[in-house]
Amino acid sequence: MTIDEETGAVAIAAAVGAGAVSAAEVAADAARRIEAAADLVAVVDFDPDEGRVAAEAVDVRLAAGERLPLAGVPILVKDNLWVAGRRVTQGSRLFADFRPPADAIGIARMRAAGAVVMGMANSSEFACKGMTTNKVYGTTRHPQDPRLTPGGSSGGPASAVAAGLVPVALGTDGGGSSRRPPAHVGAVGYKPSYGAVPRGPGFASPFGGLSCISPIANAVADIRLVMAVLAGPDPRDAESLIALFDGRDGPAAPRIAWSPKLGLDVPVDAAVAEGLETAVAALQAAGLTVERRDPVWPEGLTELSLMPIQFAGLAAIHGEAWMRDPSLFDPDVGRQIEQGLAMDGPTVSRAFLLSQDIRRAVARFFLDVDFLLAPTVPCCAWPNDRLGPETIGGVAVAPRAHAVFTPFFNHAQVPAISLPAGRNGDGLPFGLQVAAARGWDFRLIGFAERIEAVLDVAGLWKAGRPAAPWGRA
Numbered sequence: 001m002t003i004d005e006e007t008g009a010v011a012i013a014a015a016v017g018a019g020a021v022s023a024a025e026v027a028a029d030a031a032r033r034i035e036a037a038a039d040l041v042a043v044v045d046f047d048p049d050e051g052r053v054a055a056e057a058v059d060v061r062l063a064a065g066e067r068l069p070l071a072g073v074p075i076l077v078k079d080n081l082w083v084a085g086r087r088v089t090q091g092s093r094l095f096a097d098f099r100p101p102a103d104a105i106g107i108a109r110m111r112a113a114g115a116v117v118m119g120m121a122n123s124s125e126f127a128c129k130g131m132t133t134n135k136v137y138g139t140t141r142h143p144q145d146p147r148l149t150p151g152g153s154s155g156g157p158a159s160a161v162a163a164g165l166v167p168v169a170l171g172t173d174g175g176g177s178s179r180r181p182p183a184h185v186g187a188v189g190y191k192p193s194y195g196a197v198p199r200g201p202g203f204a205s206p207f208g209g210l211s212c213i214s215p216i217a218n219a220v221a222d223i224r225l226v227m228a229v230l231a232g233p234d235p236r237d238a239e240s241l242i243a244l245f246d247g248r249d250g251p252a253a254p255r256i257a258w259s260p261k262l263g264l265d266v267p268v269d270a271a272v273a274e275g276l277e278t279a280v281a282a283l284q285a286a287g288l289t290v291e292r293r294d295p296v297w298p299e300g301l302t303e304l305s306l307m308p309i310q311f312a313g314l315a316a317i318h319g320e321a322w323m324r325d326p327s328l329f330d331p332d333v334g335r336q337i338e339q340g341l342a343m344d345g346p347t348v349s350r351a352f353l354l355s356q357d358i359r360r361a362v363a364r365f366f367l368d369v370d371f372l373l374a375p376t377v378p379c380c381a382w383p384n385d386r387l388g389p390e391t392i393g394g395v396a397v398a399p400r401a402h403a404v405f406t407p408f409f410n411h412a413q414v415p416a417i418s419l420p421a422g423r424n425g426d427g428l429p430f431g432l433q434v435a436a437a438r439g440w441d442f443r444l445i446g447f448a449e450r451i452e453a454v455l456d457v458a459g460l461w462k463a464g465r466p467a468a469p470w471g472r473a
Contacts, residue, residue: 003029005164009073009222012167013114016072017062023072027055027116030074033165034118039146042160044079044137045087046119055116068114069229075110076121076169078157079137081213082202083107083117090203091125091134093328094321105198105237106170106213106230113229121169122156125330126206127177128314130388130403132156134330142381143185144428149384151181151377151402154189157216162187168222174211175303175310176376176406179418182216183376183431186420189216190223190445193438194413195242197227198234206313208352209239210410220449223417227441243439250436250443254370256283256290261375263294264301266404267393268378272430275422275460276375279432282458283373283451290373295365298357303400303407308343308351315340332387355411362412366437371447375405376418376431405433415441417448422460 001020003012015021031048051074058072077083080090082100084107089095103111111117122140124132132140132155140155142148143163150159154171158181161169171178173191182189197213205211215226233240258280261268284290314337322329322337329337365372379402382389388399409416414435421432434451436444455461 005033007167008219009070009167009217010219010225012073013069013071013225016058017068023055023058023062023114023116024052026072027051027074027118030118030166037163037165039141040143040159040163041138041140042121042156042163043076043119043165044122044156051116051118058114058116061114069225070110071114073115073168074118074166075115076119076157076160076166077107077117078154078169078171079120079123080127080172080203081107081170083120086117086120088120089136090127091123091136093135094318096136102201104202104213105200105234109229110170110226118166121160121171124153124155125333126314126318127153127172127174127211128206128310128333128336129153129330130180130400131384132181133384135328139384141384145381147383148381148428150381151184153177154214154216155181158182158185158187158189161216161218167217168226169216171214171216172211173214173410174205174207175410176403178214178216179406179416179431179433180377180403183418183420184381184429186429187216187218188220188223188420189418190214190227191409191416192227192231193242193244193415193441195239196244196415196441197230198237198240200237204317206310206317207410208309208313208355210413220417220419220445220452224442224445224449227445231441244441245439245443250440250447251370253289254447255368256288256371256373257293257369258290258373259292259294261294262405262408263297264404266378266401267395267397268375269380269393269424271424272375272378272380275424275430276432279421279455279458279460280373282460283454286454293369295362295372297361297408298354301354301358301408303404305354306351306407306411308340308348309355311336311340312343312348313340315343358408358411359413362408362414363437366414370436371444372435374433374435376433377402378404380424380426380428380430409435412438414438415444417444419448419451419455420461421455
C-alpha cells in the first residue's frame, strides 16, 4: 500500500495492522515530509531516529500479536503537552531546555495504542496568543501562503496536518486554540467535553482549568479514531469522571440550530457569512431541518469580560519570572501578565462567576436543541506579523476580534468541532463550528460525519482544504 500525505489515520492503522506496510515505513515517509517542510516552522523538535525507533517498537508489538487501534499512525504533539524525554518548551525561553519526566495521560494512551510521536509542533508562548510565534522557535506559517498566520495557539499542529506532514496532531484548546487554526487552514479541529480527556501530568495552565487535549485531522473519521483512544476517566484527574453518551449519530431527526453570529453584535466578513449560509443550505437540501436560533447569553457578555481569568492565571504562574526579566517573554504575553498583576480579586471573581453563568445558559439551550451550528471564525487568515486582522466585515477591530466565536464553548464545558466549509475569494478556508451538550462527544462526532458527507457532495468540503499544501507541487 502507498502511504502519502493524503492518507488518513484510519487507513494507515488498518494497513499497518494488516501488515500491508510497516510502521517503520510510514514513519520514514512522514519524516521525509517533515524535513522537506522545515520552513513551515510547524514542527519544532524533530529527530527522525526517535520516530524510527518508536515505529520499529510498534512493528515488534504487532509481530507479537498485539492489536493496536492506532498502529503506526505518525502524530505530532503541541509543544505544551508533556512527552517524556522530549524537549517541551511551551514556546517560552523559561523552559527552553525542559524535558518532562513523564507522558501526559493522553500522550501515554496514544502511544499505548500504537501511535508514533514524530516530534513537537509549535505553539505560541504558554498557548496565550491568537497567532503562533514565540522567542524559542519563531513564527509558524500558513501552509498556503508563508506571509499569513494559521492563527493560534495550535498553529503548529494545524499547519502540519493541513500540509500533509502527519494525518493527526494533538493540540490544546483553552478558548478555541484547536478550532480556529484548523478553520484557517482547512482542517478539522475538535474540542472535547470538559473532563472527557483526562489532564496531566503537565504544566500549570492559566485557563482556569478549561484547556484540554484536542485532536486535529483532515477527516472526521480520524477524529473519531483518536477520541476513542483519548476519552475515558483516569483516577489521577477527578474531573474526568463524566459519562460520555454512546451513539454514532445521536437522534434520527436531530434538532439543529443555526446561529450566524452566535447572538453577538460582532462583524463577520461577507465571504465567511455567505459561505456558511451556503453550507447550511446544503444541509437543508440534504433533508436536515435547521432552525435559525441564537443562544441567550448572560447580559453584557464579551470575550474580554472573561480574559481576567487568563491574565490572572498567567500572573500567578509566571509573574515573578516576568518581573525579574521581562525580556524573556513575548511582549504580548508580557502585557497580559502585567494586566494580571494589576487586577484585584473581585475582577477575577466576576469573570469566574460569568463563566458559571455561561455554563448554565448553554445547558438550558441544549435542552431544546441537539446541535448548534455557528461560525468558527469571522474572518480568514491574516498577515503573520500582526496579532489579528485590522478589519473584519469592513469594520476596524481589536486584535482579538477574530476569536469571538470559540471561547464560550470552553466556559460552557461542551464539545465543539470545526469543519472546513468553504473558501473566500482568495482561496483561504473558513470553518463551520458545531457544538452539542456536555457528554455528547461521540454523538457530535457522528453528526459531524454526516455534515462532512453532505458538504463533500456539495463541493464544499474539499473547497475548505488548502489547494496546495506546503511542499507539494
